[in-house]
Amino acid sequence: MLRLHDTANGQVRELVPRDEGRISLYVCGPTVYDVPHIGHGRSMLVYDILRRYLEWSGLAVEHVSNITDIDDKIIQRAHERGRSPADVAEEFERAWYDAVDALGVLRPTHDPHATAFVDRMLELIGELVDKGLAYETDDGVYFVTESVPDYGLLARQSLDSLRSGARVEVEEQKRSPIDFVLWKKAKPGEPSWESPWGPGRPGWHTECVVMSLDLLGDGFDIHTGGLDLMFPHHENERAQAVAVGKGFARHWMHHAFVEVGGEKMSKSLDNFTSLTDLLARHDARAYRLLVLRSHYRSPMEVTPATIGDAESGLDRLDSFARRFPSPAAEPDPAALARFRELMDDDLRTPQAVALLFDLVGQANAGDDACAAAAAREIARALGLELRAGGEDIDAETTALMAERDAARAARDFARADALRDELQSRGWVVEDTAEGTRVHR
Numbered sequence: 215m216l217r218l219h220d221t222a223n224g225q226v227r228e229l230v231p232r233d234e235g236r237i238s239l240y241v242c243g244p245t246v247y248d249v250p251h252i253g254h255g256r257s258m259l260v261y262d263i264l265r266r267y268l269e270w271s272g273l274a275v276e277h278v279s280n281i282t283d284i285d286d287k288i289i290q291r292a293h294e295r296g297r298s299p300a301d302v303a304e305e306f307e308r309a310w311y312d313a314v315d316a317l318g319v320l321r322p323t324h325d326p327h328a329t330a331f332v333d334r335m336l337e338l339i340g341e342l343v344d345k346g347l348a349y350e351t352d353d354g355v356y357f358v359t360e361s362v363p364d365y366g367l368l369a370r371q372s373l374d375s376l377r378s379g380a381r382v383e384v385e386e387q388k389r390s391p392i393d394f395v396l397w398k399k400a401k402p403g404e405p406s407w408e409s410p411w412g413p414g415r416p417g418w419h420t421e422c423v424v425m426s427l428d429l430l431g432d433g434f435d436i437h438t439g440g441l442d443l444m445f446p447h448h449e450n451e452r453a454q455a456v457a458v459g460k461g462f463a464r465h466w467m468h469h470a471f472v473e474v475g476g477e478k479m480s481k482s483l484d485n486f487t488s489l490t491d492l493l494a495r496h497d498a499r500a501y502r503l504l505v506l507r508s509h510y511r512s513p514m515e516v517t518p519a520t521i522g523d524a525e526s527g528l529d530r531l532d533s534f535a536r537r538f539p540s541p542a543a544e545p546d547p548a549a550l551a552r553f554r555e556l557m558d559d560d561l562r563t564p565q566a567v568a569l570l571f572d573l574v575g576q577a578n579a580g581d582d583a584c585a586a587a588a589a590r591e592i593a594r595a596l597g598l599e600l601r602a603g604g605e606d607i608d609a610e611t612t613a614l615m616a617e618r619d620a621a622r623a624a625r626d627f628a629r630a631d632a633l634r635d636e637l638q639s640r641g642w643v644v645e646d647t648a649e650g651t652r653v654h655r
């Protein structure tokens with residue numbers, strides 16, 4: 215069984231499913247106000263690799279990943295562009311899923327939208343207020359952080375040290391600087407929902423705790439996200455669940471950042487790189503290979519050189535696939551056992567990829583069909599698609615591709631999406647490239 219690092223205790227420990235044979239997985243999804251950046255791409259791929267490996271190991275995975283479709287940043291962007299927040303959210307949700315699909319990331323079982331769960335969020339906030347664990351101020355409703363004795367579990371800091379490190383804002387009505395907002399009262403012109411505390415909208419931390427517990431139930435298996443979400447977002451989600459006596463995530467998994475030129479990637483550092491741009495310039499599979507080549511808890515460097523290396527690696531894999539087009543033997547069991555051993559040890563993907571390339575070398579050198587079959591199986595388990603090339607694209611498919619390009623050029627995304635679905639239903643994998651729609655089997 216998989217052993218996975220757990221942020222809550224800082225140790226690699228066995229992942230014991232709540233329900234035998236099933237894993238419930240919550241991945242914090244995007245706030246849709248901009249195109250995804252390469253850090254999001256790593257996040258999507260890390261959890262896709264986890265999910266695929268669990269499924270390859272014979273487990274059923276229920277994967278929930280939310281869409282935060284109401285937020286200060288969305289309202290700000292809508293204001294800048296003179297559009298409605300719903301319109302902005304819809305546009306960038308589409309950009310998100312375009313990137314998800316291009317990366318070959320499996321879509322979640324459920325993708326709850328925050329705006330569809332506001333009633334449930336109000337129920338939770340009401341319960342917290344009734345229990346004296348939340349209070350109203352002029353601008354919202356806040357959580358009494360000190361009501362949770364082990365607050366700071368994920369940050370691995372005590373309440374006292376978090377409190378003394380917190381910034382105190384002038385004129386704030388919060389009882390403690392680390393209390394956080396559950397409900398934000400609306401300012402004029404902002405989208406809002408009615409509540410016992412006046413019109414407003416839910417806080418981000420309340421959104422995820424409600425959607426995860428509603429869809430996956432008490433004590434679900436894994437809660438995930440980037441290291442930047444560990445504190446305060448995940449800590450605050452957990453605090454609310456603990457406060458109302460619910461079992462929350464049994465295992466916390468966080469991945470490290472993407473670095474560009476040795477610095478953490480972020481918009482404020484001006485090294486923002488959009489995933490959409492990257493995918494237009496490079497084979498999406500190269501980004502998956504690059505992600506696999508770093509352990510998920512180590513920073514990952516994205517530069518033209520590292521992407522270029524990954525593309526050469528893919529060429530090697532594709533030429534192997536042309537030489538061994540279909541499995542002609544059973545996979546070498548020792549190789550698969552070694553693969554399992556590596557992945558079960560906190561997902562040692564860099565070593566698993568090295569094993570894959572060793573097997574490819576072995577297959578090529580000795581015409582070894584068992585090694586070739588094992589290499590194909592490992593690539594499949596990791597979601598690395600190998601292309602033997604030389605596919606014939608029929609005239610009807612070519613016409614659908616052209617029609618889709620025209621729809622995208624006219625910004626008719628509903629039509630473009632329908633055409634992508636049509637191509638997929640004919641068995642094609644659909645990719646968006648700088649040259650337009652591309653398909654392969």
Ligand SMILES: [Zn+2]
Pocket residue numbers: 242243422447
């Ligand atoms: Zn979240």
